Amino acid sequence: MAALLLGKDVQGLLLGSKGTRKKPSGSFSGLGLSLPVIKGVMRKGYRLPTPIQRKCMPFILGGKDVVAMARTGSGKTAAYLLPMFDRLKTHSAKIGARALILSPTRELATQTIKFTKELGKFTDLRAALVVGGDSMEEQFASLHGNPDIIVATPGRLLHLLVEMELKLASVEYVVFDEADRLFEMGFSEQLREILFKLPESRQTMLFSATLPKQLVEFAKAGLHDPVLVRLDVESQLSQQLKMTFLAVRSEVKSAVLLHLLRSVMSSNEQTVVFAPTKHHVEYLRELISSAGIPVCYVYSSLDQTARKINIAKFHNRTAMVMVVTDVAARGIDIPTLDNVINYNFPDKPKLFVHRVGRVARAGRSGSAYSLVSPDELPSCLDLHLFTSKPLLPAEPDMDSEQLGVYGSVPQTILDEEEEFVRQLHTRNSDLPALLKVADNAQKQYLRSCSQPSPESVSRSKNLPVYLNPHPIFRRSPLCEGEGPTRDEFLKRIHGYRPAATILEVHSTTKTTSKTVMAGKRKMHDVLVAKEKRKKSLEKDDVIKRRGIVVAHGEVATEDDLKQFRRPVADAAGSVGKLKLKLRDDEHYIPHIPSDYHSEKGLSIVGGSFDKEAASLVLDLEGDEGEGAKKTQKEKMKWDRKRKRFVGQTGSEANSKKIKTESGRKISSSYKTHLYQQWRERHKIDSLTTGGEEGEGFQGGSEGGRGGRRGRGKWRGGGKGAGGKGATVGDLKTSEQILRKRKKKTFQASRRSQKQGNTRGRGRGRGKPRD
Template sequence: MDGKDVVAMARTGSGKTAAFLIPLFERLKSHSPQVSGVRGLILSPTRELALQTMKFTKELGRFTGLRAAVILGGDRIEDQFSTMHENPDIIIATPGRFLHLLLEMDMKLLHVEYVVFDEADRLFEMGFSEQLHEIIHKLPEQRQTLLFSATLPKMLVDFAKAGLTDPVLIRLDVDSKLSNQLSLSFLSCRSDDKTAVLLYLLRSVIPPNQQSVIFVATKHHVEYLKEILSSAGIDSSYVYGSLDQTARKISIGKFLYKKTNVLLVTDIAARGIDIPLLDNVINYHFPSKAKLFVHRVGRVARAGRTGTAYSLVSPDEGAYVVDLHLFLGRNIITESRAKCDGVYGSVPHIAIEDEDELLIKLHNNNEELVSLRKVAENGMKHYIKSRNLSSPESIRRAKELANSLHPHPLFGSHCLTAQVERGELLSALKTYKPSQTIFEVNSTTKGVAKKVMLSKRAKYDQVVMTLREKSNQRKKEEEKEEEREKGEERRDSESMADDLKG
């Protein structure tokens, strides 16, 4: 409000839109016929986010008399020429189309007083760096610039140093990264069981009146799961990157107006989609980047509401769960008797037997489903090749965790005592190391094989014991190194923020 440049770090749903609109209205006051040109500029990474900002601008500023316009790629540029000639006070735009319009109209931005870069980290992730630098060079020196971001990557810090003047850094809920109202559940299962687990969640865990967004790796999974849910009697909407704009609007509209309560999306397609009253996020495929997880689940538990994020974790994704907890600075909870929040547990097969039988029946009666599943499997192979690799230490830790997971509390009613005991027995067998070899078990004292093994033990027992001690020592050192790296990551983040202040 005092006119200083600002870098604000805030989670999705923390009220940042109002935080930059109210000072904008206060600064511009009302429409001025004497001033010819834009006075306020808001740049968004996606058309959906820009449209939502436009809607909020109209609602919040309806008594100010200020004129706002939206400039987006995909709309008729001729109409946008006309819009600019109507002398709007505020422009809400995506960078690519706005720069195109500036060049086509040879338009000057001499009267811009207030500039906002909304979700700036995503602006750079989506490749708008060059356009942003071009736009900022066309802006007048005397202006107030605000940059809102969930994270502070180095490229963004460099941009802030170049484009902002002595910015004030505001950190809102940065240390927690996730809302305190958000409940997390990590469900370990085989890749082939994920669809059955998804059906179980939608039919037996999540109330039918709640709205859920399901994140999948590829558009092929969107198409496959859309058919599965439809065949199972669950209506859903869907969005992916290459979907036609008209179909996209219709699909999102159905979900927003609660004609459907399930939305299937890919990460690229979900950028900019804002559902204020969302109840659940389901990670059908676990993200390979911790920051992407934060972006996904940041869509729920907003503005004081509660919400839940369910993550289905296959064996090859376990290392990413370890990476996430390191990033969040949290311990992994595997105790099955703990509360559901944050527990990393397994899915007992007995819990999803009904869903498994249903899926077998659906595939046997529908050749199209079989074809869609095959396409999705092929798409997954390409996706796995392109996703980020986890660290060797996280992979090792994930393998250890996989052997110690208990049934998740969500499935408590299905986990009969016999099932729990059976699982514990199998887990114990995986880690069992016998004290005798097969040559010694049930051998007579005169057996040659037993004598050979006793001789071997006498010679190498001390060597084996030494190696085991070294292995245990190495594990302890690796755990200390992991803690040290986590501390360095926190210090680097604080240092980057200090650099920005300087």
């Protein structure tokens, strides 16, 4: 009854007084979705599409291949499910799945199929879940139930495709969900093999938070003229994010980190610390734990069980600090995160935005602390050029809440914390060894980092050497004794530049080095003065060459020069025609809509996919030696049999391989003959793609019941059509119901016939049974 009322409400919403269909703009009904899909949307309580849905769904409904960049929680699942429901319409009697959704993890796949069943409640489409860790036989039975939609992880799906010798020729709709994580988790070989089995006429959607270079190449090969849709969130920072930049030396970073965790941050705030390599993660975890702070850690090569345990500790707030690498943090999503600390400053601005984007989400405020060493300062300047935000040097009267303040750490704090770190190293014998390994890993890490721009390098040299303490340390109890006299004294020490050279230290007038340097300085002082005089006249020479003279001998300013129209020189240096300026800057009022920047961020980028994706590529380097950049020689391994270097390891060369239809060789563990044993046990024929339901399923009922074993073969549905539990939770077709009724009638007649024969044989021997 509720469903009927819901249907009437939807019809009343979509139909006008004359029965004409109305499509309100800006709503799901305005996208032209079918009535069962709209009913599912209204049942979930959705009213308006999210930005990613509003941008993607028109292209998907139009049959285009789409590459969409969106964060977790942006509504991307419904963005590809609703068009899929609208395209598939209803359950097909033909054998073979028509939609395929690939997810990187079992948890995400389980979440996706649950959402699929909820959103597609008013459609009769069937869905099957194929993930690792579940029973293979149950998945055999679910695939024999002829699902329309398969939600799977790549590893288990490829295993079933090889084991069951299945074809994917009937697939019309393919979705790669969280595609960047699919490649980061090492599914590239499985994805390319699955891609080969898919038909050319399919429609493909690829959803990702970032665009690694490997993913762009995969999209070029697997998608046909894709449309790139993105939300411009990777280049924008939240307005609720407070950024703090601290100038520290590399040797004292660990001391500053402990001070932030113990004194600046509250004990009930959760913090994620980003480290460059897994060796830094192990050292910082041991150091923070020795300081009495509950901490957990995650990096890519950590055991999966240990990784789940550490993430659970952080989710349950048993550990308030988590130390991670960039690669490991890709699969971690903490909505209530309070702080992020960059132990090393990232070499790419997009990577910085990727790190700090985990805080200040969904209207919450958050803080990001970055420890910037002198060699990382150019990368910090690159970041502010990328985000178009200034880097403000700290001032004594500056507010601590102001964004983008770059200051130093007071010396009293450094002295206190360094002494504390030395005590921890003395108590814990593992810390010195871990620190040595981390230092060696830092050298390898620096080789794989990209270099900052030359402009940022030159700008970093012009910044002051001495910086005022950052305002966040103003309330620290260790800074109570510091006053302006001490700060001025330290500033003079940092700014002191002796005029004497190293050869003149502790020398008298009678020494030879003093005499030589005095003569050399006398000769060079003339040249230095001449060079300074030459540079001071360069500006005057430029003004004279332009023919501009100021009456009272004053140098003309730029405002004075704006009133003159200057000749334009071509490549050869000759002066051409004057360029007339038709716009009056003094009275011109530019018009920019109030929502211009937000609409620009949500706009569809035009042009070819190659050019669009080139500016969005973000590759995350590995957090250990195997994942970092290597030379070509380091990637090769020596093969003793071939007597030459090869591009694979010895274990890969010696492992058994089987050749697939695409010509690639995969591990022989994909073919275990479990499916053949399952079919023989349940007397079921193999699954044939393209046939009709009820055809090709030959065998008795479950366990051979319902007839003589080995005789009286019948074709039908029920449990015999798909094995045990093949149609659990699915509606049976009319043919299956008819066969089941015939089977019950036949069994009833056989029982009555047996009972009649028993009574006939018992006559004359005694009273017959009732």
